[in-house]
Amino acid sequence: MSESGPVDPRDVRERVLRGGPAKYHEANAARGKLFVRDRIRYLVDPDSFVEDGLFANALAADLPADAVVTGTATIDGRPVALMANDSTVKAGSWGARTVEKIIRIIEYAVRCGLPLVYLVDSAGARIPDQVAMFPGRRGAGHIFYSQVRASGAVPQVCALFGPSAAGGAYIPAFCDLVVMVEGNASMYLGSDRMVEMVTGEKTSLEEMGGARMHCAESGVGHLLVGDEYAALDAVRRYLSYLPSNWREEPPSAPPRDPEPVDLGALVPANERVAFDMKAFIRGLVDAGSFFEIHPLWAREIVVGFARLAGQVIGVVANNPLHKGGVLFVDSADKATRFINLCDAFNVPLLFLADVPGFMVGTAVEKQGIIRHGAKMLTAVAEATVPKFCVVVRKAYGAGLYAMAGPGFAPDATLALPTAKIAVMGAEAAVNAVHARRLAAIADEAERARVAAQLRADYAADIDIVRLASELVVDDIVEPAALRMQLIERLARTRGKNRAFADRRHGVAPV
Numbered sequence: 001m002s003e004s005g006p007v008d009p010r011d012v013r014e015r016v017l018r019g020g021p022a023k024y025h026e027a028n029a030a031r032g033k034l035f036v037r038d039r040i041r042y043l044v045d046p047d048s049f050v051e052d053g054l055f056a057n058a059l060a061a062d063l064p065a066d067a068v069v070t071g072t073a074t075i076d077g078r079p080v081a082l083m084a085n086d087s088t089v090k091a092g093s094w095g096a097r098t099v100e101k102i103i104r105i106i107e108y109a110v111r112c113g114l115p116l117v118y119l120v121d122s123a124g125a126r127i128p129d130q131v132a133m134f135p136g137r138r139g140a141g142h143i144f145y146s147q148v149r150a151s152g153a154v155p156q157v158c159a160l161f162g163p164s165a166a167g168g169a170y171i172p173a174f175c176d177l178v179v180m181v182e183g184n185a186s187m188y189l190g191s192d193r194m195v196e197m198v199t200g201e202k203t204s205l206e207e208m209g210g211a212r213m214h215c216a217e218s219g220v221g222h223l224l225v226g227d228e229y230a231a232l233d234a235v236r237r238y239l240s241y242l243p244s245n246w247r248e249e250p251p252s253a254p255p256r257d258p259e260p261v262d263l264g265a266l267v268p269a270n271e272r273v274a275f276d277m278k279a280f281i282r283g284l285v286d287a288g289s290f291f292e293i294h295p296l297w298a299r300e301i302v303v304g305f306a307r308l309a310g311q312v313i314g315v316v317a318n319n320p321l322h323k324g325g326v327l328f329v330d331s332a333d334k335a336t337r338f339i340n341l342c343d344a345f346n347v348p349l350l351f352l353a354d355v356p357g358f359m360v361g362t363a364v365e366k367q368g369i370i371r372h373g374a375k376m377l378t379a380v381a382e383a384t385v386p387k388f389c390v391v392v393r394k395a396y397g398a399g400l401y402a403m404a405g406p407g408f409a410p411d412a413t414l415a416l417p418t419a420k421i422a423v424m425g426a427e428a429a430v431n432a433v434h435a436r437r438l439a440a441i442a443d444e445a446e447r448a449r450v451a452a453q454l455r456a457d458y459a460a461d462i463d464i465v466r467l468a469s470e471l472v473v474d475d476i477v478e479p480a481a482l483r484m485q486l487i488e489r490l491a492r493t494r495g496k497n498r499a500f501a502d503r504r505h506g507v508a509p510v
C-alpha cells in the first residue's frame with residue numbers, strides 16, 4: 001500500500017522489467033554489455049523463461065527485482081534454472097531479497113535436477129544492507145553453502161560479464177565452468193582501491209582480476225571470449241555435453257566422421273620432435289565435437305569434451321607442443337578438476353598419453369608438485385566412469401599413473417605400435433644407473449659406444465610387444481584402427497558397475 005492507495009501490479013511489473021536508471025543502461029551499452037533480460041532472451045529458447053521473484057523489493061522504486069533475475073527456462077529443449085544479476089540496479093549488488101532469490105533458485109535446481117546457469121555482473125554484498133543480508137542463516141554465506149552442496153549433483157556454469165567483487169567472486173569459483181568476457185569481466189576479493197589501502201600496491205581491476213589474467217594465469221576462468229554473445233553461446237555449448245543432473249547420462253548426438261587426419265603420420269617416432277595433440281584429438285573424435293576447456297591455462301595438458309560416434313567423452317591429453325607435455329602443478333590441477341567433473345556427470349574418460357613425467361627441480365618442489373601430482377592421481381583413481389588409457393607415444397614414470405595407466409584400473413590400456421612405457425626415457429635411465437661407469441671410460445668414442453649400447457639394451461627391455469606379452473597393455477593398435485576400437489570398447493562399458501569404496505570420502509591431498 002502506498003500513500004496514494006494500493007499499487008497496481010501491472011505498473012510495478014512494467015517498471016521492474018525496465019531495470020535500473022537509463023544512465024546505467026547507456027554506460028553498459030557503451031561497453032558492449034547487454035541488459036540482463038536481453039542476455040536471458042539470447043540464451044534460452046524463445047518464450048521459455050518463467051520468472052520468480054519479479055516483485056522482490058517492489059515497494060522500493062530504485063531496486064527492481066532487487067537487482068537479480070531468477071527463474072527457469074529451456075535451452076535446446078532441456079530445462080535449466082538461472083540467476084542473472086542486473087548491473088543497472090546498484091551495480092547488481094546483493095540485498096537480503098537478492099540473496100534469498102539466489103538461494104531459492106539453487107535449492108529448486110537441486111530438488112528438480114536442473115543445471116544452474118549463473119549470469120554474473122555484480123558488486124557483491126550491498127554494503128548499506130549488510131545486516132539484513134550478510135550474517136544470518138539465509139544470508140550471503142548460504143549461497144556458497146548451497147552451491148557447494150549442489151556441486152556434482154547438477155551442472156553449474158557461470159558466464160561473467162562484469163565485475164564479480166569480493167564475496168561475489170565465489171559464485172564463479174564454485175561453478176564447474178566460468179566463461180569470461182575479455183575487457184569487461186573481472187573477479188577479485190578486494191577492489192583496486194581496497195588493495196592500495198591495505199597493501200600500498202597500485203593495480204587495476206584488469207591487471208589484478210581481469211578476464212585474460214584469470215583464464216591464462218590463475219585458472220579461475222575457463223574460457224575467454226570476445227563478447228557477451230560468445231559467452232552465452234559457450235554456456236549453451238557446454239550444457240549440450242552434460243546431463244541435467246548426476247543421475248542421468250550425457251545427451252548423445254548423431255555420429256559424425258572425424259576430420260581427415262592421418263594419425264600415424266602425425267606422431268613422429270623421435271620423441272624429441274613435438275606434434276599437435278589437438279590435431280590428433282580432432283582426427284579421432286566426431287568432426288566439430290571437440291570443446292576444449294581451459295585452452296589458455298597450463299597448456300601442457302589439454303582437456304575437453306568430445307563425441308565418439310555421438311557419445312560424449314572427456315579427453316585428457318598431454319600436449320608436447322607446450323613444455324614438452326611435462327606435468328606441472330597447474331597442469332595437475334587442471335586435469336584433476338576436469339576428471340572430477342566428468343566422473344560426477346557420467347562422462348567416460350579418454351586419456352591420450354605422451355608424457356615425460358612430472359617436472360622436477362627446486363621451483364616445482366616448493367610449489368608442492370608432489371601434493372598436486374597426488375591430487376591428480378587421486379582423481380584418476382577415484383574416477384569410476386569408464387576410462388581408457390591410450391599411450392600415443394610415451395608414458396614415463398608417474399606420468400603413466402596420472403594418465404590412467406594400468407595400475408589405475410582403466411577399462412583398457414592401449415598403445416600405438418611405436419609407443420614406449422617406462423620408468424623414464426632411455427637417456428635418463430642410462431644416466432641414472434651407469435653415470436659413474438660411463439664417466440670412468442676415458443676414451444670419448446668408446447664412452448659414446450657403450451652409452452649407445454646401454455640405451456639399445458634399455459629400449460629392448462621396454463619394447464612394446466614385450467610389454468603386451470606381459471599384459472601391461474591390453475592391445476597394440478594401429479593408429480587408423482584406434483577410433484573404431486575405442487567406439488566398440490566404449491559401448492561395452494555402458495553397464496559398468498561404478499560402486500566405490502564403502503566410506504564417507506577420502507582425504508585428498510589438496
Ligand SMILES: CCC(=O)SCCNC(=O)CCNC(=O)[C@H](O)C(C)(C)COP(=O)(O)OP(=O)(O)OC[C@H]1O[C@@H](n2cnc3c(N)ncnc32)[C@H](O)[C@@H]1OP(=O)(O)O
Pocket residue numbers: 089090091092093122123124125126127128140163165166167168191
Ligand atoms: C559477501 C561479502 C561481499 O561481497 S563484500 C562486497 C563489497 N563490494 C565492493 O567492494 C564493490 C564496490 N563496488 C565497486 O567497486 C563498483 O561499484 C563496481 C562493482 C566496480 C561497479 O562500478 P561502476 O559500474 O562504475 O558502478 P558505480 O560504482 O557507479 O555504482 C553504481 C551504483 O551501484 C552502487 N553500488 C556499487 N557497489 C555497491 C555495493 N557493493 N553496495 C551497494 N551499492 C553499491 C553505487 O553506489 C551506485 O549507486 P547509485 O546508482 O548512485 O545509487
